[in-house]
Amino acid sequence: MNLKLKLSNILFLDIETVPAESNWQNLTTTTQELFKKKTSYQRKEETTAAEFYERAGIWAEFGKIICISVGYFVLNDEKNQFRVTSFFGDDEFKLLSEFKNLLETHFSKPANVLCAHNGKEFDFPFIARRMIVHQIPLPKKLNLFGKKPWEIPHLDTLELWKFGDYKHYTSLNLLTSILGIPSPKDDIDGSEVAKVYYIEKNIKRIVNYCEKDTITVAQVLLRFNNQPLLEEKDIVNV
Template identity: 65%
Template sequence: MLHKINLEHILFLDIETVPESERFDQLDDAKQELWEQKSQYQRKDEFSAEEFYDRAGIWAEFGKIICISGGYFHLKGDMRTFRTTTFYGEESQLLKEFKKLLDSHFNQPKHLLCGHNGKEFDFPYIARRMIVHGIPLPYKLNLFGKKPWEIPHLDTMELWKFGDYKHYTSLKLLANILGIPSPKQDIDGSMVRQVYYEDNDLDRIINYCELDVVTTAQVFLRLRNDDLLDESEIKKV
């Protein structure tokens, strides 16, 4: 079934997020109380709300997007390239720029968005943050009223589940077992907050995000039993 999908119709994407403020004490009293209530189940009695705040970027209500990386295939005869680009900077502006990409180049019924755990994290997170900023949802993220088979989203983690709802497999693990070359990453997801707020090194985060997009595309190719991308086929635009 996956072979029936034209690779050029898929936008692969990944986002990186951080807490909306660097420190818990920078939140107003109301937001601190709301965070304490929101995080109570996850942190239980092991951490205070303040100690747990470095994980706030996971929730769209308490975090923000600092970059969105996208990748897409370009096929011409026997030539194949995979092009990546990243939207970054102030959240409202990067979301508007990403929406413009979707509205202008990925707005047809045949077009699909693909991420690893995208249905549970990336896609709803982007939609929620757009609503927070008063940005009209693009067609590909506006799911209101759509039937399950009308939702234009692919998820490599869901594809790997094969109907097993309890199973979780990280992108790194999936790449390893599928024989996909591990990208040379100097950070992981747990370090993004520190690299952003303490090291002020957004370029490292962008590179990490783009590498995850490439790896997601590679996983999708393996699920189709297609040849993996060679490094020479990957272009940054």
């Protein structure tokens, strides 16, 4: 694709979300009614809102973020090194504040961009909405008000793959398969995150899954640009 971007200017990321409450009964009556109305279009007639609540994590109004994994390139001995770190836990305000601090201290320059797969439809707006819920002032990289399309510092590997075809959706897993990239889906997938979080209480497993997706987004962008893929020795957890 001949993308005119320095790899070191890109912050790759992925988020994992779950329903805000562990079960339907914990919601207030008002929230239950609002969820029913919000999901009436998506639900099949025979599926109740209570049964559908396990999918509430896909809406920022009814879900919460439990992990944001980020990755970035640094030049080390003339070779690209990819460093990965995560903000995670039960305290969404804390992890969002830590992520905001990263954006404002290390990725605040105009040349810096955020990159995710389907990030423009999910990750970026979800993070921004949850920050507003927690009354966290939006960092510049997420505050899009008044910006022209070409001024928005967001890169989306799904959008790049569409090549202007707005009807086309390709999952990250499918892209890895056709591009010859190791799949990140070797343990759990997105549909299992809520169970792992609320029932297994295994946040470390979720963080590992999230970080693999972040690494994979970087690999996809490298393949788009006909650059060598990262090897395991090039990836460092910090």
